[in-house]
Amino acid sequence: MKLGKTKYILVIPALAxxxxxxxxxxxxxxxxxxxxxxxxxxxxxVFIGLENFIKIATRHDFWYSxxxxxxxxxxxxxxxxxxxxxxxxxxxxxxxxxRIIITLILTPLAVAPALMAIMMKLMFNEFVxxxxxxxxxxxxxxxxxxDFTSSFLxxxxxxxxxxxxxxxxxxxxxxxxxxxxxxxxxKIDGADGRNIFLYITLPLLKPLIxxxxxxRLMDAFKxxxxxxxxxxxxxxxxxxTTSVMIYRTGFIYxxxxxxxxxxxxxxxxxxIGATIGIRxxxxxxxx
Amino acid sequence: xKRRIVIWFxxxxxxxxxxxxxxxxxxxxxxxYGEIVSGIMFPSQLTIENYFNVLYAPGFRFVDFLxxxxxxxxxxxxxxxxxxxxxxxxxxxxxxxxxxxxxxIFSIRxxxxxxxxxxxxxxxxxIGLLDTHxxxxxxYIVFNLPLSILVLKSFIEELPSEIEEAALIDGCSQxxxxxxxxxxxxxxxxxxxxILNFLAxxxxxxxxxxxxxxxxxxxxxxxxxxxxxxxxRYGEIAASVMISMLPPIVFxxxxxxxxxxxxxxxxLRR
Numbered sequence: 001m002k003l004g005k006t007k008y009i010l011v012i013p014a015l016a017x018x019x020x021x022x023x024x025x026x027x028x029x030x031x032x033x034x035x036x037x038x039x040x041x042x043x044x045x046v047f048i049g050l051e052n053f054i055k056i057a058t059r060h061d062f063w064y065s066x067x068x069x070x071x072x073x074x075x076x077x078x079x080x081x082x083x084x085x086x087x088x089x090x091x092x093x094x095x096x097x098x099r100i101i102i103t104l105i106l107t108p109l110a111v112a113p114a115l116m117a118i119m120m121k122l123m124f125n126e127f128v129x130x131x132x133x134x135x136x137x138x139x140x141x142x143x144x145x146x147d148f149t150s151s152f153l154x155x156x157x158x159x160x161x162x163x164x165x166x167x168x169x170x171x172x173x174x175x176x177x178x179x180x181x182x183x184x185x186x187k188i189d190g191a192d193g194r195n196i197f198l199y200i201t202l203p204l205l206k207p208l209i210x211x212x213x214x215x216r217l218m219d220a221f222k223x224x225x226x227x228x229x230x231x232x233x234x235x236x237x238x239x240x241t242t243s244v245m246i247y248r249t250g251f252i253y254x255x256x257x258x259x260x261x262x263x264x265x266x267x268x269x270x271x272i273g274a275t276i277g278i279r280x281x282x283x284x285x286x287x
Numbered sequence: 288x289k290r291r292i293v294i295w296f297x298x299x300x301x302x303x304x305x306x307x308x309x310x311x312x313x314x315x316x317x318x319x320y321g322e323i324v325s326g327i328m329f330p331s332q333l334t335i336e337n338y339f340n341v342l343y344a345p346g347f348r349f350v351d352f353l354x355x356x357x358x359x360x361x362x363x364x365x366x367x368x369x370x371x372x373x374x375x376x377x378x379x380x381x382x383x384x385x386x387x388x389x390x391x392i393f394s395i396r397x398x399x400x401x402x403x404x405x406x407x408x409x410x411x412x413x414i415g416l417l418d419t420h421x422x423x424x425x426x427y428i429v430f431n432l433p434l435s436i437l438v439l440k441s442f443i444e445e446l447p448s449e450i451e452e453a454a455l456i457d458g459c460s461q462x463x464x465x466x467x468x469x470x471x472x473x474x475x476x477x478x479x480x481x482i483l484n485f486l487a488x489x490x491x492x493x494x495x496x497x498x499x500x501x502x503x504x505x506x507x508x509x510x511x512x513x514x515x516x517x518x519x520r521y522g523e524i525a526a527s528v529m530i531s532m533l534p535p536i537v538f539x540x541x542x543x544x545x546x547x548x549x550x551x552x553x554x555l556r557r
Contacts, residue, residue: 025406112490
């Protein structure tokens with residue numbers, strides 16, 4: 001085919017936009033990070049070398065937030081995978097009104113995470129919330145958001161309620177497109193349901209489960225809305241994730257230089273994660 | 288029979304848990320202030336005064352924020368399609384950029400958006416795009432591009448290329464082939480991507496929070512400001528959440544089939 005430059009011209013708009021709002025900012029972050037730039041000294045930044053990087057690298061709270069965010073991602077992802085897979089298997093049969101059930105299950109996906117956070121903040125509110133109200137019926141008195149454990153728990157529950165439907169729909173669609181033959185063969189051989197699941201369904205679903213796991217891990221690592229709105233990073237600093245910490249450093253305390261240095265650290269941490277993820281995905285020819 | 292009852296029971300429990308927050312917020316939004324503060328969970332009567340207070344709050348133009356969300360989500364969806372479709376076509380048919388370009392584009396989808404927030408904020412400040420519709424629209428176009436390109440690319444790859452080749456032999460120009468053959472055939476994929484983009488833009492929070500203040504703020508930001516501004520006016524907070532949440536939910540109900548298609552195309556490819 002005679003194409004000449006057409007194929008390049010077609011990708012130029014997309015590439016130009018991507019570069020201007022992703023590559024340029026990443027490079028600009030380096031400039032900010034080696035300067036003392038705050039809201040006050042915004043007009044004439046002072047070069048301070050690696051001071052911001054050293055500050056971040058030696059700050060306990062930065063590494064705490066990275067650890068906490070990682071922990072969060074690795075806690076919610078397996079739970080969502082198990083529940084999502086479970087619901088997908090439950091709906092893998094003829095049921096009355098199945099389409100309505102699926103639509104209802106998918107509803108949380110259409111809700112903005114910020115709004116989900118507000119809803120959950122009210123749900124767990126000790127005066128007007130439904131959860132403390134229900135606990136009270138069983139004679140339990142518990143106020144959430146008072147300590148780390150309960151605050152972290154509410155964040156986990158919120159993530160599960162919002163994103164289990166995502167895991168469900170992808171695994172459910174995957175189940176629909178599995179080949180029929182292995183199942184027929186297993187039936188002829190007299191395999192029972194448990195064995196069919198363990199030795200046929202699960203291996204066939206493995207690549208798909210891995211993809212969902214990677215997407216969920218990376219997305220959970222971005223967590224911002226839930227923390228920002230529900231716990232504000234508290235009590236104290238205990239639930240501050242990396243995104244929230246950078247947001248506060250830059251936009252609440254106004255230290256652009258320090259926030260930029262933290263951004264660069266986060267960039268490399270995420271790049272390592274993303275590279276592993278992309279390697280795994282392209283190995284399976286998924287992108 | 289017993290098995291069926293157990294299955295139904297489990298399904299209903301699962302659905303109840305997933306929908307509980309929405310049920311609760313709907314209930315709260317129709318409760319009178321007095322009943323909320325006195326800890327009554329199931330009100331004796333329902334009221335719409337909370338909605339009234341939100342929509343006509345003095346100094347808080349909620350309707351304007353609603354309009355902002357509609358404008359920004361629609362235009363960024365349109366822009367994203369216009370930019371991603373040609374790129375996806377080029378990458379699908381001519382392998383432009385190869386695996387490197389695909390990986391680069393996809394890596395943006397995986398990185399935390401906070402990484403880009405601060406530099407974009409300063410960039411926008413220096414070129415006067417802070418708190419403008421166009422500023423937020425541009426940001427959303429860019430951050431919706433990875434998924435759009437990926438989904439459209441895999442969609443186009445599945446289309447047979449014989450028709451395009453035949454048209455080329457008949458002397459059709461490349462641009463005409465794209466506009467009058469490929470584009471219509473890609474329509475289902477474009478529909479799926481549009482829905483995903485619209486939902487993503489409507490529901491986005493971080494950039495809206497950072498890049499807008501008053502003029503171009505979206506409903507999500509407005510609703511979250513209600514939480515701080517109205518501290519204990521839970522009814523109003525719930526009503527503002529309901530108003531912000533309803534359009535995308537209704538939208539999703541209308542186009543569910545396409546949404547599922549988009550979500551699964553984005554995650555799996557055969």
